[in-house]
Amino acid sequence: MINNKILLVDDEEGIRKVLSIVIADIGYEVHTAENAKEALEIFRKESPSIVLTDIKMPGMDGITLLRKIKNENPETEVIMITGHGDMELAVKSLKYEATDFITKPIDDTILEVSLKRSCERILTRQKLKEYTESLEALVREKAAIQDRLSSLGLMVSSISHGIKGLLTGLDGGIYLLDSGLIKKKDDQINEGLGIIKVMTERIKKMILDILFYAKERKSEWEETDVTDFANEVADVVEKKMQDHHIEFLRDFDSESGVFEADVSALRSALINILENATDACAEDKSESSKKIIFSAKKEGNSIRFGIQDDGIGMDEEKREKIFTLFFSSKKEKGTGLGLFIANKIITRHGGTIKVDSAPGQGTFFHIKLPKKIPQQLKIPSSMKS
Numbered sequence: 080m081i082n083n084k085i086l087l088v089d090d091e092e093g094i095r096k097v098l099s100i101v102i103a104d105i106g107y108e109v110h111t112a113e114n115a116k117e118a119l120e121i122f123r124k125e126s127p128s129i130v131l132t133d134i135k136m137p138g139m140d141g142i143t144l145l146r147k148i149k150n151e152n153p154e155t156e157v158i159m160i161t162g163h164g165d166m167e168l169a170v171k172s173l174k175y176e177a178t179d180f181i182t183k184p185i186d187d188t189i190l191e192v193s194l195k196r197s198c199e200r201i202l203t204r205q206k207l208k209e210y211t212e213s214l215e216a217l218v219r220e221k222a223a224i225q226d227r228l229s230s231l232g233l234m235v236s237s238i239s240h241g242i243k244g245l246l247t248g249l250d251g252g253i254y255l256l257d258s259g260l261i262k263k264k265d266d267q268i269n270e271g272l273g274i275i276k277v278m279t280e281r282i283k284k285m286i287l288d289i290l291f292y293a294k295e296r297k298s299e300w301e302e303t304d305v306t307d308f309a310n311e312v313a314d315v316v317e318k319k320m321q322d323h324h325i326e327f328l329r330d331f332d333s334e335s336g337v338f339e340a341d342v343s344a345l346r347s348a349l350i351n352i353l354e355n356a357t358d359a360c361a362e363d364k365s366e367s368s369k370k371i372i373f374s375a376k377k378e379g380n381s382i383r384f385g386i387q388d389d390g391i392g393m394d395e396e397k398r399e400k401i402f403t404l405f406f407s408s409k410k411e412k413g414t415g416l417g418l419f420i421a422n423k424i425i426t427r428h429g430g431t432i433k434v435d436s437a438p439g440q441g442t443f444f445h446i447k448l449p450k451k452i453p454q455q456l457k458i459p460s461s462m463k464s
Contacts, residue, residue: 084127085194087111088118088144089160090136094183098131101187105194115139115147122148122155129197133160134168134180142168145175154204156197160185249278298341298427300452305335305382309375312346316353320371323361330374330385338382338450340428345448348421352386352444355418359390359442382448389441398436429456 085107089095092113099109110125112118114136122130130148134141145157159180161169169180178200179193252274259267309331320327353373360369367389374385393401402422425432430448 082126082128084108084110084125084129086118086121086125086127086130086132088113088115088130088132088136088141090114090133094133094185098185098190101190102131102194105191107194115141115144118144119147123151126152128156128201129178129194130155130157131160132157134165134172135162142172142175145172145177149176154201156200158193158197248274249282252278298344298457300339300341300457302337302339303342304337305375305377306331306333308338308340308342308346309373309384312349312353313373315346315350316357319354320357320360323357324369325357325360326368326370328370328372330372330376332376335375335377335382336450338448339452340448341424344424345428348424349384349386349446351417351421352446356386356388356390356442356444359392360388361390363389363391377450378447380450382450384444384446384448386444386446387441388443392438392440392442393434393436394438398434401434402432427456429453 083106085102087095087098087102087109088111089098090113095111095113099111102109107129110121110127112121115132116139118130118132121127130144132141132144136144141159145159148155148157153176156178157172157176159169159172159177161180161182169182172180178197181189181193252271254271255267255274256271259265259269259271310329313327313329317327353371356371360371363369370389372385372387374383374387376383376385401418403419422432425446425448428448429452430446432447433445434442435445436442
């Protein structure tokens with residue numbers, strides 16, 4: 080918006096008084112200065128949209144004042160007041176981006192036209208700025224839509240491939256079950272049922288991951304006991320570990336107290352990581368027994384969760400990509416959503432996740448979360464300016 084302030088600078092008091100009356104009658108708030116030094120002080124305090132200054136003044140002249148004003152605020156419109164013998168200086172002032180110049184004695188109509196032209200320049204510049212900002216916003220929005228569509232295309236491709244593998248496995252389980260029922264072979268029936276259960280569980284997990292990724296949910300922050308929370312998470316995954324004959328150890332510090340979290344989301348993140356650890360152990364075909372350690376401890380103003388397995392481990396390339404959207408080290412068994420979502424949830428909590436791993440040496444996920452969620456993280460993104 081244009082403020083209605085005008086700074087009038089002239090060393091002659093009579094001119095200042097007369098022009099102040101004329102300019103005030105037009106509808107402006109007038110501030111006056113008798114020299115350039117005083118003018119700069121008023122300019123910095125009042126920030127007028129328009130400065131009207133004499134070219135020739137004792138001490139600092141109008142050209143120098145013009146250059147200083149333009150240096151501090153290039154968008155200020157400066158009109159030069161000249162005498163008939165100052166035309167060369169007036170033309171020079173235009174090179175330093177003066178808006179206009181008017182000659183003494185000043186005609187009221189010419190002054191009003193010059194002020195109006197200055198206001199039109201300010202309005203045009205503001206409209207251009209608003210248009211540019213709107214255009215930039217549209218470009219950003221278009222880029223965001225394109226990114227989303229690109230991600231959607233990748234997701235559809237990844238999920239389609241994953242679903243195809245799961246359905247193939249489900250068909251295999253159903254075939255074994257049917258064949259076992261026909262031949263009345265209990266071992267074949269049990270094998271078929273086992274495969275169907277595994278495939279069903281994977282399809283369920285895939286759907287939950289897709290729903291979480293596709294729809295941004297509002298975080299529900301609450302205080303919860305660290306040990307109780309950790310035990311709830313452990314209870315969910317323990318049965319699957321037992322099915323794979325994996326030893327599962329809980330190492331929870333009962334003195335950890337409470338912490339603040341979006342319990343449902345964080346539970347999902349840790350379960351994702353624990354299931355990833357389970358798969359890593361199950362994939363290791365060596366004869367050695369497998370073990371997963373799930374720990375939760377207080378560390379200053381933070382809570383540190385640890386998930387350590389002695390499964391197949393990962394090389395450097397996989398470690399760098401495991402939190403990347405749609406990257407999966409499980410080939411057809413994974414969608415590339417689980418660890419991506421887990422990392423996103425932990426980041427939303429103001430936490431960090433670090434991974435130590437090497438082929439054949441297992442993997443250790445270090446998750447560090449604040450006991451108290453920072454206030455700025457609780458504000459929905461749609462409400463942030």
